[in-house]
Every structure is written in structure tokens, then in C-alpha cells.
Amino acid sequence: MSDEAPQQSTSKLDNAGTLLQSVSTSMTHEKVSILPGHEPDYSACTFCLWQEDHTLGNALRWIIMKDPDVEFCGYTAPHPSEPKIHLRIQMYDGLSAVDCLRKALSNLRDLFTTVDKSYKHSLNNDNYIREQDVDVRAAVDETLRQRGFPVEGDEEGMDLS
Amino acid sequence: MSRSLDDTRRHVQVLPERIGAVAGSEFPGHYPGEDHSWNLQKFKENLITSVQRLTPSTVEFDLVGVDASIANALRRVMIAEVPTIAIEEIYVWNNTSIMQDEVLCHRVGLVPLKIDPRSLKYRPSPHSAPHETDTIVFDLSVRCDRKPGVDKSEKDPKKLYYDSNVFTGMMKWSPSGDQSKKYKGKNPKPVDKDILLCKLRPGQQIDLHCFARKGVGMDHAKFSPVATASYRLLPHIILREPIPIEHQEKFKNCFPEGVVEIENDQVVIKNPRKDTVSREVLRHPEFSDKVSLNRIRDHFIFNVESTGQYNPEELVPEAIKILLNKITAVEEGLDKLFATEGQVA
Secondary structure, eight states: OOOOOOOOTTTTSOOTHHHHSOSSOOOOOOSEEEOSSOOTTSSEEEEEEETOOHHHHHHHHHHHHTOTTEEEEEEEOOOTTSOEEEEEEEESTTOOHHHHHHHHHHHHHHHHHHHHHHHHHHHHHOOOEEOOOOOHHHHHHHHHHHTTOOOBTTBTTOOOO | OOOOTTOGGGEEEEOSSSEEOOSOOOSTTTSTTOOOSOOHHHHHHHOEEEEEEEOSSEEEEEEESOOHHHHHHHHHHHHHTSOEEEEEEEEEEEEOSSSOHHHHHHHHHTSOEEOOGGGSOOOSSTTSOOOTTTOEEEEEEEEOEEOTTOOTTOOOHHHHEESOEEEGGGOEEOOOTTHHHHTTTSOOEESOSOOEEEEOOTTOEEEEEEEEEEEOTTTOGGGOSEEEEEEEEEEEEEESSOOOGGGHHHHHHTSOTTTEEEETTEEEEOOGGGOOOOOGGGGSHHHHTTEEEEEEEEEEEEEEEEOSSSOGGGHHHHHHHHHHHHHHHHHHHHHHHHHHHHHHO
16 A cells, blocks of 8 residues: 555544644654653653644643642643644642643543533433524525515526526 | 522623623632632532524534633634545546636535545545545536527526536535445435536536545634534623613613513613623713623533534534543653653653
8 A cells, every 4th residue: 555644642543633744744743742941850841742732722721720739830832833732830849740731631531521411411301492594595585575676486587697 | 509690700891991800710729718629529510501502503502610711622623623524636527617627626625515524534644545434436527508499589598508507416426335335325415405616608518526535624624514613601781770760761772682671660681691792881871880791701602503514413522522532642642751751861
């Protein structure tokens, strides 16, 4: 077969990331790396998350800030043409920022699973309005008729083509 | 139970010239003696998800008790990362219409296709050859001809010619491999069959061979499964003082129909959800001290309109699935990083 793209570690998932990998270079990037200058005990470090953006960045930032052991957390998308974010975590008492990130990821998973369950429960059990879409064509035709314009199908001789 | 709407910590103030109290403050350490650390149990108690309205194309639902970053993540994923199938490559065998090849191909690419995106895989790389598991093929072959025996004075192209209009309904799926068995009863086709692609005149023809692939909205907007996916915050109107009887009608008219009613000579806020928060009421000096406009910071009213590939109610669960995959991917990245870290550090 033809040349296969370098497989990511997560590509056992049906992964959209393969679409976005650079075509011109064969360079592959690690999903997660730690930028230089971190504390030796990882109590303060900046993670680089490849192929992530504000979608995960902001949600992670929020849930990490919910952790009382965190002194500071912030994220940035350094440049719009690089598909990555930098996530900075600083911990109190020399605790590990890596453990904090792992805990935050698992909390975020709980959160989304809860929202998912709650949404499906509402969809299946709640009594909400079910109706048909507005028939746009009928509405437009009606307006045209009211204004005295000819409407296709009403009479001979009118055609929009 | 959910929290009261009168809890001022939940209010985003809508002031005459600006918005106040935009950011939430409920983080650990902000309020002495209060615990605002992440607590799943508390989150479950406060969370309300309630579907309000469902039509064949749209779903409206309320999401209460989450931070804007979570609501925004859902919205962003629905727009840019929930995959759909769209035509990505076209072989133009023949095109003698007045529309240039590239313009015609671009138009064909934008057509929403009724194919369950979960039934196809992403192609392994941009260079890989098409395979029945990652590609759906359509043919569009139309030729315009003059109808015989039409009156000479006739001007209507529909009566003069065969196939003078090329519609999406003329695209023909050509199954390969196991596809005809796999898609039995739900043949791949365009969502709408009456989208005009091009117009022809006698002798002109179009012959296209189209390859549809799975993709995501961040690559090209044609892959986005939603026409709109947006949220707004629930408006909350607070009456600080009673409105004098002579001004009640004017007060009522400051809001859209149905928001404010007059009952027993008293002004009543009936349905703040209908309010557009136009701030009209704040322009009048007789009202500006008597009313305060707010929005509820954690009450999101979502409106999601599907382009037809998914049922509208499926979009949120799909978006959540993708978010969970992202979380897993980062976790695996961390595992990998620390499996090799021993040699690096």
C-alpha cells in the first residue's frame, strides 16, 4: 500500500488528528511535553499540549483552578498557526503539577459524563415542545402573494429559472 | 436543588454602558470559610439539563450549573470537531457549462450529505488511496438538450429544454465493495434534493466523479454538522421599586411582548426568557433606578441547528464523546511522557 501517516499513540481511536497532521513534513509531535524551565520536583511546570486549543485549554484551566492546592493556572495558544497550547500550573507546598493535571483530567471526564447522562435523561423523560420546522418556502410564497407578486406554481407564465 | 436566581453571585449585571461582574468568583480561597473546590456530588446536585424544544432540525436546551468554559467547549466541539461526510475530491470528466470547474467543484463540495458519519473512518493519510471504509463515491452526469416540438414563441427554459437545471438530487451514489449491503435502506444521498448546482443550455454537459470523505469543521466549514450552535445567558429582571400606575404601560412597552404584564395594577415580570436585554428600559430616567437588568452566569440557553447529517438531539452526546476522547488522548500523552522521562531527565 501507499505511504501511511505516522500513527499517533491514540490512533486506535478513530482520530481526527490524522487529518490535520502536516502534509509537507514527516515530523511528528508528542501529544504532551513539558517545556524547559520546570521545577525539578514538577511543582511548577508548563505543559505543551499538541493539537489542542481553547476547547480543552479553557475547560482544563477552569477545573484546575478549582483545586485548592493550585497556586496558579493559566493557558495560552502561543501562535494561531501552531496547533498547540501551553498550560502553566504552579502548586502550593511543592506538590506535583503532573498529579494535579491527571486529577483535573479525571474530574473533567466525570463532569462531561454527568452532563451527558443528565442531557439524555432530559431528552428521554422530559415533556418538551416537539414541532415541525417552519416551512420557509411556504412563508416566502405567502409574503409574495400578500405583496401582489406572482408565485411559482400559482399560475402559468411565472418561473424563477 | 438548584440555586436561587436571586443569588447575586450568579448575576452578570447589564448596566447602561457596560457589563458588570462578568467573571465568576467561586474558586477556592476567594471567599473565606467557603469551600469551592471541585466536588462531583455538589455538581450533580446543582446541574440541570432540560430540553425545551425539538424539531426535525433544531434542539433547544437549558444547561444550568456549569462554567462558561464547559458550555463553550461543547459549543466549539459541535461546530468544529464533530465529523461529517462531505465531498472532498472531484474528477471532472467533462464540464462544458458556463461555470468554471473549480467553482462548480467548490459548490458540489458544500452540499450536505445524508450519510451517518459514524459509518465511515477517517482516511489514514491525505495521500492514501480510497477504500470502501473511508470513501463514498457519487456521480453527477447531466446533459441539457432541446425538447422536440416546442412552440417557437416559448421562452420558459423548463418547457424548452431537458435538464436545464442541475439539482443535488441528480447526484447518484455508486456503491463499492460491501457498501450496498452496509447502507441498505439508508442509501447515501444529499440531505436536500433541490439545491441548484448549475444551469445548462442545449449541448452543455457536466460529468463529475466525486469522492466524499469524513472530516471535521476545523479543516473546512463544509464538514461542520451544525448550521448554528450558540448559547445565551438567561435574562433576569429585578424590580427594585414598584412602578407607578401612570408609567406601567410605558414600562411594559420597554420589553418584548410577553416579558412584562400588568396584573391588578402591579407590574409583573412574566417571562424573562423572552427578553432580548435591549436596555431600552434604562434609557428612561423614571425607570433607571427602579429596575436592574441581569443575566444568570451559569444558565445557558443552547440553540443547536443541525445541517441534516445528524439528528439535532444527537449532536450534544457526540460532542461529549469527542471531548472525552480528547481527555483520554492527553492522559495517554502524559503516560507516554513519563514512561520515557526516566531517560530524559
